[in-house]
Amino acid sequence: MTITDISASLATRRPSRARGTVYGSAATHGSSALAPAATERIQPEHAAAAPSPVRAVPAGTEARGFVLYVGLGEDAAAADHVELARLVGELRALTSRLAPSAQTHAAVALAPAGAGGRDVDVVRRALGDPAVQQPAPEAEADTGIVIDLTRKRVALGDDIAPLTYREFELLQHIVLREGTTVGRCDIIDALWDADADDRPNERTIDVHVRRLRAKLGGYAEIIRTVRGAGYRFDRHADVTVLASGPSPDRF
Structure with missing residues (x-):
């Protein structure tokens, strides 16, 4: 999952699909600093404005703002006849009207096209909600x-x-x-010398990929076939890539 600024992501169409937004106020601009924050229900304008925190702020901490995760994929937004940019703009306008001192930051959570799961869960995981970082007991x-x-x-x-x-x-x-489709010829040229005795052809590359996928078990789909073009790596929320120093790739 990746994160991009709302204006950039909505101006440029990408292979991934927008799954929702996060809307934060005050100067926190993220979720890691929000764990101790209190939350309040926004009251109608005619109601008395009385603070009513859902949970107390721990001693030694202070609330600096809040984050609201909105799960709304592009298809669902279209069905509701609303654009994500318009929705974010109106939420910001509402915040500015109710709390002129508030600072805001918005971002869109992206996911590979066709990825499953609830939109709001994709957004929370992609944007680092501390509450969903630890696996459930049955999934440890x-x-x-x-x-x-x-x-x-x-x-x-x-x-x-x-x-x-x-x-x-x-x-x-x-x-x-x-994020890039890698062609079969590119794979051959990168991994085999031009005069290698075992240099494969394009059909053989498909066999190598099939064997690789078999050893990846339930994560075989991270290597996705792009029909007529080659293969692409699709990162999911439970896929971690570790690397230190310069790229270990040959090129």
């Missing part, structure tokens, strides 16, 4: 997939995927070009 055994480019290994939960050297190089080549 599954810690996702970790692609460690430094140590040249792939961890599936507590297990290490039995990738061959060539299979890892293939995975790494596609991962390092995240």
